Amino acid sequence: MTLENLQSLLLPQIETSLIDFFNSLDFGASPELGQILRYHMGWEADASGNMPRGKRLRPLITLLATGGFNEYPPASMPAAIAVELLHNFTLIHDDIEDQSPLRHGRPTLWQRYGTAQAVNAGDALFSIAQLSMLNLAETSSQVVVLDALQEFNRSYLHLAQGQYLDISFEDKTDVAVSTYLEMVAGKTGALIALAASLGARITGQTLTEYHKLAEYGHYLGLAFQIQDDILGIWGDPKITGKSAASDILTRKKSLPNLIGLAECPEFRSLWKKETLADEEVLKMANLLENCGVREKVNQQSEELTQLSLQSLETVFPKKNDYSAALSELAGSLLSRDY
Amino acid sequence: MTLENLQSLLLPQIETSLIDFFNSLDFGASPELGQILRYHMGWEADASGNMPRGKRLRPLITLLATGGFNEYPPASMPAAIAVELLHNFTLIHDDIEDQSPLRHGRPTLWQRYGTAQAVNAGDALFSIAQLSMLNLAETSSQVVVLDALQEFNRSYLHLAQGQYLDISFEDKTDVAVSTYLEMVAGKTGALIALAASLGARITGQTLTEYHKLAEYGHYLGLAFQIQDDILGIWGDPKITGKSAASDILTRKKSLPNLIGLAECPEFRSLWKKETLADEEVLKMANLLENCGVREKVNQQSEELTQLSLQSLETVFPKKNDYSAALSELAGSLLSRDY
Numbered sequence: 207m208t209l210e211n212l213q214s215l216l217l218p219q220i221e222t223s224l225i226d227f228f229n230s231l232d233f234g235a236s237p238e239l240g241q242i243l244r245y246h247m248g249w250e251a252d253a254s255g256n257m258p259r260g261k262r263l264r265p266l267i268t269l270l271a272t273g274g275f276n277e278y279p280p281a282s283m284p285a286a287i288a289v290e291l292l293h294n295f296t297l298i299h300d301d302i303e304d305q306s307p308l309r310h311g312r313p314t315l316w317q318r319y320g321t322a323q324a325v326n327a328g329d330a331l332f333s334i335a336q337l338s339m340l341n342l343a344e345t346s347s348q349v350v351v352l353d354a355l356q357e358f359n360r361s362y363l364h365l366a367q368g369q370y371l372d373i374s375f376e377d378k379t380d381v382a383v384s385t386y387l388e389m390v391a392g393k394t395g396a397l398i399a400l401a402a403s404l405g406a407r408i409t410g411q412t413l414t415e416y417h418k419l420a421e422y423g424h425y426l427g428l429a430f431q432i433q434d435d436i437l438g439i440w441g442d443p444k445i446t447g448k449s450a451a452s453d454i455l456t457r458k459k460s461l462p463n464l465i466g467l468a469e470c471p472e473f474r475s476l477w478k479k480e481t482l483a484d485e486e487v488l489k490m491a492n493l494l495e496n497c498g499v500r501e502k503v504n505q506q507s508e509e510l511t512q513l514s515l516q517s518l519e520t521v522f523p524k525k526n527d528y529s530a531a532l533s534e535l536a537g538s539l540l541s542r543d544y
Numbered sequence: 545m546t547l548e549n550l551q552s553l554l555l556p557q558i559e560t561s562l563i564d565f566f567n568s569l570d571f572g573a574s575p576e577l578g579q580i581l582r583y584h585m586g587w588e589a590d591a592s593g594n595m596p597r598g599k600r601l602r603p604l605i606t607l608l609a610t611g612g613f614n615e616y617p618p619a620s621m622p623a624a625i626a627v628e629l630l631h632n633f634t635l636i637h638d639d640i641e642d643q644s645p646l647r648h649g650r651p652t653l654w655q656r657y658g659t660a661q662a663v664n665a666g667d668a669l670f671s672i673a674q675l676s677m678l679n680l681a682e683t684s685s686q687v688v689v690l691d692a693l694q695e696f697n698r699s700y701l702h703l704a705q706g707q708y709l710d711i712s713f714e715d716k717t718d719v720a721v722s723t724y725l726e727m728v729a730g731k732t733g734a735l736i737a738l739a740a741s742l743g744a745r746i747t748g749q750t751l752t753e754y755h756k757l758a759e760y761g762h763y764l765g766l767a768f769q770i771q772d773d774i775l776g777i778w779g780d781p782k783i784t785g786k787s788a789a790s791d792i793l794t795r796k797k798s799l800p801n802l803i804g805l806a807e808c809p810e811f812r813s814l815w816k817k818e819t820l821a822d823e824e825v826l827k828m829a830n831l832l833e834n835c836g837v838r839e840k841v842n843q844q845s846e847e848l849t850q851l852s853l854q855s856l857e858t859v860f861p862k863k864n865d866y867s868a869a870l871s872e873l874a875g876s877l878l879s880r881d882y
Binding site: 231233234235236238239296299302303304320321322323325326327328329330332333334336337340343348349351352355356359360362363364366367368369370371373374376385388389392 | 569571572573574576577634637640641642658659660661663664665666667668670671672674675678681686687689690693694697698700701702704705706707708709711712714723726727730
């Protein structure tokens with residue numbers, strides 16, 4: 207089975223498990239709190255009947271890693287959906303922290319219900335994610351559940367460190383590339399590493415396999431974010447839905463911009479201008495290209511994907527459908543154009 | 545030993561355990577995130593050298609309940625400080641939700657570091673509280689730790705339901721007394737019930753003892769909040785540090801105000817006025833008294849304290865110093881004037 211086949215098989219199971227778990231929760235005197243979260247998860251249609259959802263990438267990775275060890279993938283389901291719930295909690299708060307008005311083309315929670323209710327709903331989802339992890343005790347040994355919970359919360363603390371850095375970048379003029387990568391390692395890498403390594407933890411593999419799968423996720427997360435950064439400047443506006451070179455226009459501290467600021471004086475002096483005309487934005491994108499930044503960043507993304515695949519091969523020297531799908535996934539995230 | 549003796553003995557141990565646990569954490573590339581949390585916990589002096597801290601009431605209750613079962617109180621320390629950390633996480637977010645500028649006379653986190661960093665710091669503290677719970681595995685059996693974690697997260701979800709109600713009250717003109725009590729049961733009762741019942745869970749008592757201790761905390765939390773509501777109207781401004789009848793001035797949906805709105809027409813018509821002169825505020829306080837609201841609320845607070853003490857007696861029919869201290873604590877919270 208290819209990645210596509212496995213996705214068709216597993217994604218509906220993931221969605222059903224998420225919904226079933228949600229239905230098992232008791233919101234007591236505040237059923238509306240449950241409704242707010244259902245809206246965020248994409249199970250509640252808006253006025254135009256839309257129910258947009260995330261890709262459910264993280265639980266897919268947990269199930270594929272479990273299958274890679276020749277175990278029945280749904281054995282990890284409570285942990286897989288816990289990571290997805292944790293991820294969604296971070297999105298709710300991230301939207302507040304960034305003041306983002308839209309997600310999947312719909313109003314974000316703080317826009318729709320106010321900041322106070324959105325902060326509280328995110329907090330509730332964090333505890334709900336922990337409760338899903340605890341459900342793992344139905345199929346896994348107690349020591350596995352406790353170890354997995356340690357990793358779950360340590361990974362989140364790593365994410366919060368990345369988030370701290372990301373917020374602090376707002377007020378900074380200079381951000382070192384190494385600090386940027388630390389930020390991404392937390393903000394994007396930590397939960398993908400967690401998602402992958404839980405597959406090893408739950409199926410009782412050795413620490414080496416556990417660490418190598420975490421590495422796979424870590425490098426994959428970094429490559430994924432850098433690919434995002436590339437698309438933020440050179441992505442096709444018709445496909446990304448954003449304006450051309452939008453990350454230059456918004457002065458986002460993304461990897462190409464940070465390298466450009468450090469290595470490309472002409473780019474740096476235009477960056478300092480109060481406002482940028484459309485043709486200046488395009489000129490800056492060309493400057494990055496001429497200074498070799500585009501090539502450098504492309505290379506970095508490819509190297510990180512290679513590191514990710516190497517870690518994966520150490521864990522699964524003999525491929526099966528599931529581990530092959532994890533490998534295909536890394537390639538597909540890199541070659542995406544949206 | 546009296547409650548006062550036990551407080552002198554246990555509170556320094558609680559503080560040391562909190563600080564030691566914090567020092568064991570790795571904040572990686574973001575040590576500043578740790579500093580933000582240290583400031584909130586009261587371990588970081590502000591410009592004027594102040595380090596105000598909370599009462600550490602919840603961990604004290606956990607340790608006293610543990611001692612009540614003739615077990616060594618610090619055996620519950622990881623859980624006791626986890627509840628205190630959880631409580632503090634809720635305070636950080638509560639201050640954001642209420643837009644409160646001050647806590648213990650110092651700027652709140654969102655005032656000092658901005659809303660984005662304060663939301664994130666609170667989230668980090670939530671995961672840190674979970675990690676402290678997991679440390680319980682060093683001294684307790686795995687099944688106890690898993691059960692305690694279930695209760696920890698279920699209690700938080702109950703708190704979030706109360707918080708949902710509290711925020712929703714802002715936009716409502718009428719709030720039923722029963723809904724108000726549901727709110728308090730979550731917002732104040734849930735964590736005190738958790739703090740008490742963890743003492744039974746960790747020392748391996750029966751479900752009855754566990755539930756009765758949760759009841760003790762639940763009723764105590766309700767009585768505590770209602771006492772707060774009484775002080776918000778009839779407290780001595782010189783002692784509370786607030787203006788006279790401040791909860792009337794700010795139109796707080798507190799219990800006396802809600803009963804007054806339902807049962808005292810003259811109070812209700814003044815409540816609807818756009819602004820209130822000082823003498824109108826005092827008149828409204830007198831109206832509550834004349835309508836019998838003050839007496840009714842006092843009675844309710846006393847009844848709840850009695851229920852709390854009855855639950856406690858079921859658990860500890862033969863008193864020892866610790867269970868006597870839990871009983872004394874309930875009485876002292878009720879008779880406080882600040």
